[in-house]
Amino acid sequence: MVKLNKIYTRTGDDGTTGLGSGERRPKFDLRIDAYGTVDEANSSIGLARLHTPAEHPVIDAMLARMQNDLFDLGADLATPDTGEPLGYEPLRMVASQTDRVEADIDALNANLQPLRSFVLPGGSPASAFLHLARTIVRRAERLTVELAARPGETVNPHAIRYLNRASDFLFVAARVVNDNGAADVLWVPGKNR
Numbered sequence: 001m002v003k004l005n006k007i008y009t010r011t012g013d014d015g016t017t018g019l020g021s022g023e024r025r026p027k028f029d030l031r032i033d034a035y036g037t038v039d040e041a042n043s044s045i046g047l048a049r050l051h052t053p054a055e056h057p058v059i060d061a062m063l064a065r066m067q068n069d070l071f072d073l074g075a076d077l078a079t080p081d082t083g084e085p086l087g088y089e090p091l092r093m094v095a096s097q098t099d100r101v102e103a104d105i106d107a108l109n110a111n112l113q114p115l116r117s118f119v120l121p122g123g124s125p126a127s128a129f130l131h132l133a134r135t136i137v138r139r140a141e142r143l144t145v146e147l148a149a150r151p152g153e154t155v156n157p158h159a160i161r162y163l164n165r166a167s168d169f170l171f172v173a174a175r176v177v178n179d180n181g182a183a184d185v186l187w188v189p190g191k192n193r
Contacts, residue, residue: 020079020090030147035077037140038163042070044136045170048129052177056126059173062104066166069097073159077144081154093158101165108172111180118187119171123178130174137167 016024017032025032049063072091079090121131141163148155175181 020075021082021084021086023080030143030150031077031080031153034140034143034147035074037136037143038070038074038077041133041136041140041166042067042074044129044133045070048126048133048170051124051126051129053124053126056177059108059176062108062169062173066101066169069093069101069162070166072097073162076156076159077147081156093156093162095158095161098158098162098165101162101169105165105169105172108169108176112172112175113181115181116186119175120185120187121174122185123183126177127174127183130170130177134167134170134174137163137170141167 012027015027017027018024019031045063045067049060049067052060052063073093075091076093079086081090119131121128141160144155144160144163147153148157148160175184178184
């Protein structure tokens, strides 16, 4: 159970922050950057939800689940598996979370026409914000993959897999809220030469 009595602790005033293991790292550390970007992605999804039309309650529910999952993912990244006992069971991403996102993608994609060009972010406010969230999730994925490649760092592979699917989901959701793709803005290669 999370209990936050005091919002400021002053422990980060020296430019460090605490991981779930108790270890302190500089705030510019790659692990902090990775889970901070996951938090940024989560916030952008919250913004997209504010613009998701009322006729899409299913997408809103999917986005709400994704926000919760991204908090789980941040907690996972904030608690590296060092092999040392923690005194508690850390929260870890699991395969079923990604499997559910894949099922959501398949359900939404079933009514979309195949693309014949890349899609530019836009068409509707909801779609534009979902594309913004997608690009932030992709950045979080890149940072997490880089973290996983660093010697001495551990990253749950389910976290990487989830981020990869999350960006795919956000792309499909952006098309659905764009009148099932009818309002998509398509890229025209070389149009302005």
